[in-house]
Amino acid sequence: MGIVSTYLRAFNTNKLDPYPVEILKRVDKPTTVVLESEIPRLDERESGFNRAHRGDFGPHLTRERQRFVGKHPLSAALGNMQFTLAHVVDGIVAQEKAPLPNDPALMARHIKETAYFLRADIVAVSELPSYAVYSHSMATGEPVELNHKYAISIIVDQDWKTAEATVGNDWISNSMSFVAYSTSGFIACILADYIRRLGYPARAHHARNYQVVIPPILLKAGIGEMCRIGDIVLNPFLGPRFKAAVVTTDLPLAVDKPIDFGLQDFCSKCGKCARYCPTGSISFGEKVTRNGYEKWPNDMEKCTRGRVGNTKGSGCGVCVAVCSWNKPYTPFHRLVQWSMRNIPVARRFAVWGDDLLGYGQPKLKNKWWLDLEEVDGKLIVPTQAGQRGNHRRKQA
Structure with a gap:
């Protein structure tokens, strides 16, 4: 779709999606090489955060993992709300199916509108x-059996205004994650309940009760492409500034295709996330093939140690804050994003221009949150609030 059509799309209120996903190039296979026969089912207990909780990274990180969510009072409140959603992911399916249209495309549109x-x-x-x-559940250690046919991906923005103001690893970082985790989880639980009331099995999956690995589903659904950050799907409108929940179901639905907006080429030229990553967990190197995926490697242990063990903030999202795709959806940025998607030579200029215009540097004047830390049951004002700089340069 041309740039004029992209702009005109903003004035059409009859479109289904808030963002113009219909302008994106759809492809039969993801832009990342995926060797499905070589992909193992992952054990949820082996994720970085869960290994830190188990003690794999030492007693200090175990203690810090236990207070990770509650370190800041706002993230604690958001996390507490999400805990209440942990037990409402599944339920009884209505005995009789509702008289629904026998049209998967129409039902997919209805579910999206809902x-x-x-x-x-x-x-x-x-x-x-x-x-x-997942092969095994973190909560119970039991094998996971899930045979639903479809997955509905639900994306929630972490808030551009906050992302523009944050250093990325200060005291709002965890709250940015949990506002999107809790909101997407809330939506998923209601949507799954609604589908069950229509007579079809459905289960919600969110950050407090997963049975599925989220990134492969987002990739398959065309939410975005894999990026240099690692096991992250990047969206062409939100960048990496979102969290996701999923509803799995047997309700017949028309499916979306993967997308190609030139991100593999862009990330090969950019490397801004690797430059600014305070832990050095994001690679400057080329893609590698691991566990059936060709992708840029990420050092999970370094990343976990940096996020959980952060003494100057709550969590870390520096890579999100500095990403060239982390932008507001304004007319100017729509123009830039259109060129990044459609004109390969423009991608190199976009990388240069992003630095030149100072994007990725925190606008501290827009900071709205309070720097507070819970220590031994008391809230104190911490002496530091995040730290970020141009730490690393790509080796020649």
Whole structure:
């Protein structure tokens, strides 16, 4: 779709999606090489945060993991709300199916409209690949059995205004994550309950109760492409500034295709996330093939140590804050994003221009949150609030 059509799209209120996803190039396979036969089912207990909790990274990180969510009072409040959603992910299916249209495309549109009504930012549908189902549950240690056919991806923005003001690893970082985790989880639980009331099995999956690995589902549904940050799907409108929940179901739905907006080429030229990563966990190097995926490697242990053990803030999202795709959806940025998607030579200029115009540097004048830390049951004002700089340069 041309740039004029992209602008005119902003004035058309009859479109289904809040963002113009119809302008994106759809492809049969993701831009990342995916060797499905070589992808193992992951054990949820082996994620970085869960390993820190278990003690794999030492007693200090175990203690810090236990207070990770509650370190700041706002993230504690958000996390507490999400804990209440942990037990409402599944339920009884209505004995009789509702008299629904026998039209998967129409039902997919209806389900998306319902999610948007519940305040989702982006919604997409895919089939549920078997390799995206965890092998074992973190909560119980039991094997996971999930045979639903479809997955509904629900995306919620972490808030551009806050992302523009944050250093990335200061005291608001965890709250940015949990406002999107809790909101997407809330939407997913309601949507799954609604589908069950229509007579079809459905289960919500969110940060307090997963049975599925989220990134492979987002990739398959066309939410975005894999990026240099690592096991992260980047969206062409929000960048990496979002969190996701998923609803799996057997309700027949038309599926979306993967997308190609030139991100593999862009990330090969950029490397801004690697430059600013305070832990050095993001690679400057080329892609590697691991566990069936060709992607840029990320040092999970370094990343976990930096986020959980951060003494100057709550968590870390520096890579999100500095990413060239982390922008507001303004007319100017729509123009730039259109050129980045459609004109390969423009991507190098976009990388240069992003630094030249000072994007990625925190606008501290827009800071609205309080720097507070919970220590031994008391809230104190911490002496430091994040730290970020141009730490690393790509080796020649």
